Amino acid sequence: MRPTVHDIAKEAGVSLATVDRVLNARPGVREKTIARVQEAVARLGYVRDAAAANLARGRFYRLAFVLPEGPNQFVETLRAALLEACATQVADRASVKVVTTPAQDPHAVVRALRALNPRRLDGVAIMAPETPQVRDAVARLKEEGLAVVALVSDLPNAPRDRFVGIDNVAAGRTAALLTGRFAPQGGEVLVVTNSLRSRDSLDRRLGFDQVTATDFPKLSVLPTAESYDDPARMEAVAFEAAMSRPKLVGVYSMGSGNTPLLRALRRSGRLDELVVIGHELTPVTRRALIENEMAAVISQDVGHLARSALRVLRAACDAAPVFEAQERIRIEIVLRENLP
Amino acid sequence: MRPTVHDIAKEAGVSLATVDRVLNARPGVREKTIARVQEAVARLGYVRDAAAANLARGRFYRLAFVLPEGPNQFVETLRAALLEACATQVADRASVKVVTTPAQDPHAVVRALRALNPRRLDGVAIMAPETPQVRDAVARLKEEGLAVVALVSDLPNAPRDRFVGIDNVAAGRTAALLTGRFAPQGGEVLVVTNSLRSRDSLDRRLGFDQVTATDFPKLSVLPTAESYDDPARMEAVAFEAAMSRPKLVGVYSMGSGNTPLLRALRRSGRLDELVVIGHELTPVTRRALIENEMAAVISQDVGHLARSALRVLRAACDAAPVFEAQERIRIEIVLRENLP
DNA sequence: ACTGTTTTGAGGCACGTTCCTCATTTGCGG
DNA sequence: CCGCAAATGAGGAACGTGCCTCAAAACAGT
Secondary structure: OOOOHHHHHHHHOOOHHHHHHHHOOOOOOOHHHHHHHHHHHHHHOOOOOHHHHHHHHOOOEEEEEEEEEOOOHHHHHHHHHHHHHHOOHHHOOEEEEEEEEEOOOHHHHHHHHHHOOHHHOOEEEEOOOOOHHHHHHHHHHHHOOOEEEEEOOOOOOOOOOEEEOOOHHHHHHHHHHHHHHHOOOOEEEEEEEOOOOOHHHHHHHHHHHHHHHHHOOOEEEOOOEEOOOOHHHHHHHHHHHHHHOOOEEEEEEOOOOHHHHHHHHHHHOOHHHOEEEEEOOOHHHHHHHHOOOOOEEEEOOHHHHHHHHHHHHHHHHOOOOOOHHHHOOOOEEEOHHHOO | OOOOHHHHHHHHOOOHHHHHHHHOOOOOOOHHHHHHHHHHHHHHOOOOOHHHHHHHHOOOEEEEEEEEEOOOHHHHHHHHHHHHHHOOHHHOOEEEEEEEEEOOOHHHHHHHHHHOOHHHOOEEEEOOOOOHHHHHHHHHHHHOOOEEEEEOOOOOOOOOOEEEOOOHHHHHHHHHHHHHHHOOOOEEEEEEEOOOOOHHHHHHHHHHHHHHHHHOOOEEEEEEEEOOOOHHHHHHHHHHHHHHOOOEEEEEEOOOOHHHHHHHHHHHOOHHHOEEEEEOOOHHHHHHHHOOOOOEEEEOOHHHHHHHHHHHHHHHHOOOOOOHHHHOOOOEEEOHHHOO
16 A cells, blocks of 8 residues: 555654645745655655545636637547547546637637636637737736647747647658658659648748758759638649649648648649648548558647647646656657558 | 536435445446436536545555566666656556566566466556467466456467557558658568567568568568577678678568667668668667668657556456547657657 | 335445644744 | 744544445335
């Protein structure tokens, strides 16, 4: 059996109340006594029973997730993973509210953040492009004492407690390395995204350029084409590039919008000679991998993302340390053969 | 606030005792009453507070991990991850004993398993090659009522409750796909391992052959070379192949022993023209990736492995269902640019 | 209506911790 | 040595659930 606070008290020769005061860093204990208790803790190898502690504390975490809305498979699966995580022990003693905002309206996010009542909430996870208004809204939430984490796309200049997601520069570098090795003959690479306003796309492009510049001189990377979340525009841009650029060897899709992209490439008849690399495993990209239409998908485990965000938010609420190793989101490379 | 058993009792118009009997599937309640309680549970959206339940139950999980011993970086990091996981909430209300057995002695595992006292233990995780003796030892543990999971290397014909690890056939298929795409010109591929006795090596070879046979006719895969955990032998075999086979384009290392392998290939002077793919991210393989000596490493997150084994063991002890999505160990592809 | 069985109610103790209150002791300055 | 504040002890209630006992009620078959 593990030692309890009672054992510590006995071992240190103090009362239970004093042990409690020391363990919870409450004032009113002499240095000497603190040391004595801590020694006893070390000697007996005491570790606080988190279950009992939470029970006694009656702690309840009121959390909110602000996600973009739209025909975005990735966000849909993220939301599903979130709800699934809530049904398990990860979300124990927590209530989670999911708020969605129109993807294309940068003010909508701000409005949604303002609409949150800080007194009825302990923490917020935000997935949104970084704008000055969003930064201000985050700052306001922090001032109100809320825990704030950025999700998927970082808000590096906002006072968020933490970013939960992959290192997008490294993700872009990984995409470049795969493109370069899958297309050793070299040629032109088309880079597309729905919007460069999001920090994640920006970072990915940055990483992609770093590696192609230093390691794959035979690749020439075209300027980023933005679709602004318009499928028709995405399809037109991709089709145009495929038809007019004979030296095209690869396409790197940094955002969503893989359905119109693949449709265009299929239509151009050049899909099987192109190395297509995209992000996020969805039904669309999964199918494309199986059909050999996409060479690789760079992905992040949405289940891990959801659980990690929940754990990190709770830790931030308690100003407790996080278990780093568990919260590092991996850049997953998914090929046809290691589809989960 | 979340509803409690008290709320359920009130809602269903029964006593607390009856609610408890229904929730814990104890006998002595009429069908009609059971239905009434379950309706109340559904209506109020009650979910059992796992923390309080475990506390009340006073459940304590006594677990043991049986791991191979030896100069194996992978096992070392696994053990470290295990100890780290024990220090966190994952191992809450559990004691974990780690037993190591000499890697090369198949009887040592059996002896270690026999030495376990089933009355002082609730569950065991085993990482060992599958032999008839191991199967019998596992069967004996199961008969004693222990939970048993196979770790990393499956024991498909033993009555283990579950396998925690990657799908090694798929891992082999992934390695083949990478080799084929990284070496489109084709040629010979050397496959090495420390021992084909382990189920994982066997499965990886199987998967590797499947994909090379169907998708990469230009690759000809050599018979598996075994080192029997002897670094000198590994080095000799690899050097010999590199020197005598001009058409060699790739090496697939299915087990441990990457240090002597890389040393041999370096010595042969052909390392930079070979596509080397190995398993498990260790200091050795990490360095080889950074130096561009290895093209890719197929890995499994040891932290995830450790935490998953703990969770699965606990669930098996309680005959509780596991949260599948969280326990699926991914086949990670690690390149230079997405090193964690 | 009688017995006997099954079902239900009521209550209490336990788990390990937190967080109170109130009384007591200790240390310190004067 | 006194007075005062700080430090400590003792005890208890609570958190939500599990698990136990004993008695009361409902129901079955005769």
